[in-house]
Amino acid sequence: MSAQPSIRDFLYEPPGPRARRRITAATVVSAAAVAAGLALVVRQFAVTGQLDARYWSFFARATTWRFLGQGLAGTVKAALAAGALTFCMGLLLMLGRISRFRPLQAVSRVLIEFSRGVPTLLFIYFFFLAAPQLGLKLSAFWKVAVPVALSAAGMVAEVLRSGVNAVPRGQTEAALSLGMRDGSVFFKIVFPQALRSVVPALISELVIVLKDTTFAYVVNYADLMQNAKVLISNYDALLSVYLVVAVIYILINYAVNKLAEAAARRTAPAGKEPLHGTDTRN
Amino acid sequence: MDISTLLTQFGDKYWLALLTTWQLTVISFAGALVLGVLLTVCRVAPVMPLRWVGDFYVQIFRNIPGAALLILLVYALPYLKVVLPYKTCVLTATTLIPAAFCSEYLMAGMNTVGKGQIEAARSLGMTFPQILKNVVMPQALRSSVLPLTNLLVATMLTTALASQVPLNPTDLTGLVSYINTHAVGGVTAFFISAVLYCGTAVVIGQLGSWLDRKVRLQR
Amino acid sequence: MAQTPVIELRHIQKHFGTLHVLKDINLSVAQGEVVVIIGPSGSGKSTLCRTINRLETIDSGEILIDGAALPQEGRELARLRAQVGMVFQSFNLFAHKTVLDNVTIGPMDVLKTPKQQAREEAMTLLRRVGVDTQAAKLPAQLSGGQQQRVAIARALAMHPKAILFDEPTSALDPEMIGEVLEVMTRLAREGMTMVVVTHEMGFARKVADRVVFMDSGEILEQNTPEEFFTHPQTKRAQDFLDSILKH
Numbered sequence: 001m002s003a004q005p006s007i008r009d010f011l012y013e014p015p016g017p018r019a020r021r022r023i024t025a026a027t028v029v030s031a032a033a034v035a036a037g038l039a040l041v042v043r044q045f046a047v048t049g050q051l052d053a054r055y056w057s058f059f060a061r062a063t064t065w066r067f068l069g070q071g072l073a074g075t076v077k078a079a080l081a082a083g084a085l086t087f088c089m090g091l092l093l094m095l096g097r098i099s100r101f102r103p104l105q106a107v108s109r110v111l112i113e114f115s116r117g118v119p120t121l122l123f124i125y126f127f128f129l130a131a132p133q134l135g136l137k138l139s140a141f142w143k144v145a146v147p148v149a150l151s152a153a154g155m156v157a158e159v160l161r162s163g164v165n166a167v168p169r170g171q172t173e174a175a176l177s178l179g180m181r182d183g184s185v186f187f188k189i190v191f192p193q194a195l196r197s198v199v200p201a202l203i204s205e206l207v208i209v210l211k212d213t214t215f216a217y218v219v220n221y222a223d224l225m226q227n228a229k230v231l232i233s234n235y236d237a238l239l240s241v242y243l244v245v246a247v248i249y250i251l252i253n254y255a256v257n258k259l260a261e262a263a264a265r266r267t268a269p270a271g272k273e274p275l276h277g278t279d280t281r282n
Numbered sequence: 283m284d285i286s287t288l289l290t291q292f293g294d295k296y297w298l299a300l301l302t303t304w305q306l307t308v309i310s311f312a313g314a315l316v317l318g319v320l321l322t323v324c325r326v327a328p329v330m331p332l333r334w335v336g337d338f339y340v341q342i343f344r345n346i347p348g349a350a351l352l353i354l355l356v357y358a359l360p361y362l363k364v365v366l367p368y369k370t371c372v373l374t375a376t377t378l379i380p381a382a383f384c385s386e387y388l389m390a391g392m393n394t395v396g397k398g399q400i401e402a403a404r405s406l407g408m409t410f411p412q413i414l415k416n417v418v419m420p421q422a423l424r425s426s427v428l429p430l431t432n433l434l435v436a437t438m439l440t441t442a443l444a445s446q447v448p449l450n451p452t453d454l455t456g457l458v459s460y461i462n463t464h465a466v467g468g469v470t471a472f473f474i475s476a477v478l479y480c481g482t483a484v485v486i487g488q489l490g491s492w493l494d495r496k497v498r499l500q501r
Numbered sequence: 502m503a504q505t506p507v508i509e510l511r512h513i514q515k516h517f518g519t520l521h522v523l524k525d526i527n528l529s530v531a532q533g534e535v536v537v538i539i540g541p542s543g544s545g546k547s548t549l550c551r552t553i554n555r556l557e558t559i560d561s562g563e564i565l566i567d568g569a570a571l572p573q574e575g576r577e578l579a580r581l582r583a584q585v586g587m588v589f590q591s592f593n594l595f596a597h598k599t600v601l602d603n604v605t606i607g608p609m610d611v612l613k614t615p616k617q618q619a620r621e622e623a624m625t626l627l628r629r630v631g632v633d634t635q636a637a638k639l640p641a642q643l644s645g646g647q648q649q650r651v652a653i654a655r656a657l658a659m660h661p662k663a664i665l666f667d668e669p670t671s672a673l674d675p676e677m678i679g680e681v682l683e684v685m686t687r688l689a690r691e692g693m694t695m696v697v698v699t700h701e702m703g704f705a706r707k708v709a710d711r712v713v714f715m716d717s718g719e720i721l722e723q724n725t726p727e728e729f730f731t732h733p734q735t736k737r738a739q740d741f742l743d744s745i746l747k748h
Contacts, residue, residue, distance in 0.1 A: 007418075010401075018575065116435070129463075133468050214349040242357070243354070406582070407659070
């Protein structure tokens with residue numbers, strides 16, 4: 001996928017005649033198996049009537065796509081708001097985590113662990129069920145954006161911290177030797193470099209945020225998933241609509257991931273491993 | 283409601299919910315490891331269709347939101363005359379998605395080995411299985427410890443999807459919404475579940491970094 | 502000299518895409534002979550060295566090890582490779598194994614030598630190359646020169662019929678080149694059959710039985726070091742020597 005040599009290119013030796021015959025055979029057999037599998041799926045669609053025109057024809061209408069587009073806009077808006085919130089909270093948590101003031105450090109640490117160790121759905125249920133009991137009334141939009149951001153903030157804090165840690169100490173020393181003060185050394189010298197190196201990881205964090213917004217249906221926020229439901233009841237076509245919606249999500253996230261990869265290639269000098277966050281949330 | 287009343291009233295349920303979350307996590311993670319290894323074998327094989335299938339799988343399941351996958355399994359599959367029990371749907375979703383990430387980490391782990399060491403092993407007269415056993419796997423596994431630890435935590439978080447289907451006993455997230463719809467559990471009910479999740483995550487994380495410190499290689 | 506050569510290459514041809522990297526190479530290396538291959542970078546000398554144990558494939562031609570054709574794959578190939586040692590530019594020690602284990606893994610896993618015997622032999626070899634005190638360390642804890650000497654011990658542990666050296670000192674800091682060349686010189690004196698790709702002209706002059714000069718995929722000259730360095734026959738060899746001696 002990337003231009004770097006990968007284990008795929010050298011794990012196996014260049015084949016001799018015997019290996020080449022085996023590879024050809026395996027290629028034919030596996031291609032046949034894949035084709036058979038696909039055929040089986042298509043057949044199942046056909047025998048259950050899911051290929052009927054009435055399940056698919058409405059995708060030819062502009063209104064369908066306008067409607068899905070509106071839902072997608074809702075998803076993107078929520079994801080961007082959550083993303084911005086995540087970044088701010090992550091930044092604060094990171095600053096607390098690296099501060100020399102012990103109690104603040106400890107609190108940030110606990111908050112980061114909490115954010116990283118609690119599922120997004122639980123945060124969402126909190127804002128859906130418990131927050132109103134506390135008198136906290138949020139719109140549906142923020143009931144999605146805030147919990148999604150809370151659950152991603154810890155990870156972003158750690159990504160930012162890994163970036164800060166990767167800035168060579170010499171940079172700080174050089175700045176201090178110029179007579180700059182601690183605070184301005186950090187914000188003018190260290191942090192900009194750190195941020196640059198973690199841009200790819202931050203972009204891929206956006207995928208996690210975007211995926212988490214699918215829980216918007218819990219709070220009745222009109223996102224892609226929610227609009228899909230309306231289409232489903234309009235056309236009585238559940239399978240086709242959800243499949244299309246899933247493909248839309250996959251394509252968007254794929255694109256964002258590609259963007260992150262491209263950013264990684266730009267920020268990392270050739271031959272140097274780009275900084276990946278430890279983002280494993282799926 | 284304060285903690286003690288909640289715990290006397292729902293203590294057993296929390297315990298069961300914690301066990302359910304753990305159970306879902308362990309089963310899914312084990313499945314994800316097996317599937318992840320298989321996918322990785324396909325993706326490095328010199329057989330193009332296998333590579334395509336492996337890459338395609340990874341792209342699909344890395345990028346699909348968990349909720350979307352669960353909805354497809356629960357509501358869409360029956361239209362194809364495939365009806366799975368709720369728990370199977372949850373486990374399928376929470377296995378298929380981490381498996382894609384697992385394969386990515388294993389690939390990255392194998393990539394740390396480098397061409398030179400493999401050529402050195404070849405020039406010693408090692409056969410392909412010997413190279414895998416002596417050179418590639420030990421190093422790939424060592425560098426996969428931390429990512430796989432994080433994946434285990436991520437898998438646990440993904441099992442919160444179980445709260446979206448009726449399950450008995452339910453998981454930690456499902457229990458909270460249950461308590462909040464049956465009684466006014468308030469913030470405390472959430473807090474208990476959150477602490478149980480978080481505690482599990484911290485323990486897993488500690489074990490993982492301990493293991494990583496033991497096996498990590500200086501390069 | 503009716504003896505079978507240890508290594509024999511006949512009419513080797515190889516392309517990388519449209520690039521013709523090896524052009525009808527013929528070379529034979531006798532028992533105990535030290536052949537040093539020199540030439541400008543990109544001349545194909547490294548590729549040639551790597552074809553001898555099929556780390557690079559060839560398009561056509563024949564490779565014979567001790568009179569037997571080099572198999573193209575499988576166990577047969579592995580068995581033949583076990584008889585030809587290789588030392589790489591970047592050492593390529595197994596990063597997860599101690600120095601001692603790096604040396605014993607080949608004998609134990611490929612030759613099925615009993616563990617105790619493999620360890621004793623390995624320690625003897627490590628002593629010979631002067632890194633026996635580092636036996637319990639991991640490769641990353643050693644200097645480049647030490648790592649390369651371990652790599653030589655690893656190759657020797659297989660009791661090879663010949664050892665290929667692919668630019669063994671090119672990745673080393675200047676102060677470490679000497680210690681590796683010294684080990685190689687000693688090996689040569691002890692009668693090891695060696696093919697050495699290198700830029701170290703001093704080593705070529707002093708140790709080689711024969712110098713092979715390659716340029717753009719061809720062998721242009723083969724001669725004793727005496728003759729080659731004092732009376733190069735071709736213009737390109739002359740230019741190459743001039744360019745090196747200038748520096």
